[in-house]
Amino acid sequence: xxxxxTKNVFINCPFDEKYRVLLKPLLFTIKYCSLNPRxxxxxxxxxxxxxxxxxxxxxxxxxxxxxxxxxxxxxxGEFYRLNIALEIGLDxxxxxxxxxxxxxxxxxxxxxxxxxxxxxALSDLSGSDVRCHHDDPEQLVEEVRAWxxxxxxxxxxxxxxxxxxxxxxxxxxFTEFTANGFKKDQIEQLNMPEYLRYLNQWIDLxxx
Amino acid sequence: MxxxxxxxxxxxxxMERLHIIKHQQGWVLWKxxxxxxxxxxxxxxxxxxxxxxxxxxxxxxxxRQDGTIERIERANQ
Numbered sequence: 251x252x253x254x255x256t257k258n259v260f261i262n263c264p265f266d267e268k269y270r271v272l273l274k275p276l277l278f279t280i281k282y283c284s285l286n287p288r289x290x291x292x293x294x295x296x297x298x299x300x301x302x303x304x305x306x307x308x309x310x311x312x313x314x315x316x317x318x319x320x321x322x323x324x325x326x327g328e329f330y331r332l333n334i335a336l337e338i339g340l341d342x343x344x345x346x347x348x349x350x351x352x353x354x355x356x357x358x359x360x361x362x363x364x365x366x367x368x369x370x371a372l373s374d375l376s377g378s379d380v381r382c383h384h385d386d387p388e389q390l391v392e393e394v395r396a397w398x399x400x401x402x403x404x405x406x407x408x409x410x411x412x413x414x415x416x417x418x419x420x421x422x423x424f425t426e427f428t429a430n431g432f433k434k435d436q437i438e439q440l441n442m443p444e445y446l447r448y449l450n451q452w453i454d455l456x457x458x
Numbered sequence: 459m460x461x462x463x464x465x466x467x468x469x470x471x472x473m474e475r476l477h478i479i480k481h482q483q484g485w486v487l488w489k490x491x492x493x494x495x496x497x498x499x500x501x502x503x504x505x506x507x508x509x510x511x512x513x514x515x516x517x518x519x520x521x522r523q524d525g526t527i528e529r530i531e532r533a534n535q
Contacts, residue, residue, distance in 0.1 A: 271524040387524050388480065410481070414488050417479045417525045422468040424527045429464070438526060455466055 254286070255352065260311035261289040262337040264320040270438075275387045276315070277446065278416045279394045281453050283406050285313070291442040304337060309348075312356055313401075314341045315394065319363030319385060321371050335372060359397040361390070388413050419452055476515035478505045480523045487512065 259280050263273055280287040288307045290300065308314070316338045323330050338360070345356040360378060362368045363385045369376055381397070383390035392409040399406050407415075426448070427437045440448075473490040484498035485505035494512060499505035502520070509518055510531075518531040 271526075275525060388482070411491075413481070413525070414477070414479055414491075417477055417488070417519075417521050418472060418475075420521070420526050421475065421477070421519050421530075422465065425468055426461075426464060434527075451462065452465060452469070455462065455469055458466075 255310060256312050257284075257286045258288050258307075258311035258313065259285050260307050260314040260341065261287055261317075262314060262334055262341065263289075263317040264331070264334065265291060266320065269317075269320060272317070272319070272383070272385065272387055272390050274445070275391050275413070275416050276317075276394060277449060278419060278453075279391050279412050280315075280398070281449055282412050282415060283395065283398045283402065284404065285398065285402070287446075289442065289446075292446055293443055294441065305340065308337075308341050308344050309353075312352075314356065314358040315361065315397075316341070316358060317361040317363075318368045318372065318380070319361060319383070322367065338372075357401060359394065361393065391416065415456075419449070422452060423448055474516040475519055476509055476512065476517070477519045477521060478502065478509055479521050480525070489515070 261273075261276065261280075263269060263276070265273075277287045277289070288311055290304050290307065316334060318334055321331050321334055338358075341356070341358060345353050360368070360375065360380045362380055362382050365382045365384075368380050381393045383393050391413050395406060395409045395412055424434075424437055427440070428434075432440075475489065476494065477488045479486055479488050480502075481498060484500050485502050486498055487494040487505060487509050495508070497508075499508065506518075506520065509515075516533050520528045520531070522528045
């Protein structure tokens with residue numbers, strides 16, 4: 251089994267503006283705990299078919315985090331979002347039906363924003379251990395860190411340390427990009443490849 | 459200065475910055491890897507008041523609840 255497969259974590263989450271406040275600490279926590287987050291928006295290539303990209307990422311990851319916190323329509327007339335559910339199905343299907351034995355070792359964490367809300371939308375998941383972050387970034391860090399700690403074979407920093415360091419990281423990101431001609435809102439909306447590049451470099455340098 | 463050098467410089471200057479960070483039901487003062495005081499302040503304002511009287515820091519970084527930057531107060535401003 252390749253080392254990359256056992257360190258890759260597939261992130262199946264919404265990509266809307268509101269979710270960015272949760273997505274960023276989620277990515278930080280995974281990387282800070284010495285794993286490698288993989289997300290569909292990690293590269294921007296318009297010629298790439300999205301579902302093919304997602305399938306390739308799922309096959310490259312032993313671990314998955316699925317966040318159901320935005321599956322509910324927020325206003326009248328808004329379409330119910332099904333991408334997250336589709337990708338959970340793909341990930342579970344990969345584990346169940348792929349003949350390569352390494353996929354039987356896949357593990358996942360399912361998150362929700364409101365306790366037991368998933369049971370109304372995806373009742374087939376009843377009985378699964380779904381964790382709730384209450385739309386709170388700090389709570390999300392704690393839940394994700396606790397899940398990672400259940401299987402990694404190395405010591406992880408505590409949840410408070412990860413949360414404080416995430417805050418410190420934001421300061422360095424802000425300082426660096428401001429110095430390079432970015433405005434505050436442009437920094438907050440950095441595209442994912444650029445954000446991930448800075449995040450990876452920062453954490454690697456912290457460890458030196 | 460290349461990216462890695464400037465990043466390393468920022469990381470190494472962590473002791474010059476005092477952060478006000480959301481924690482559980484309140485706010486804490488954090489600097490260079492440690493809490494400055496063990497107290498959790500119930501409001502951000504009380505944490506800011508304490509931070510300003512705490513002692514010299516080149517920068518006071520006030521975070522939003524989501525961890526991003528709300529504003530920065532610099533000692534020479």
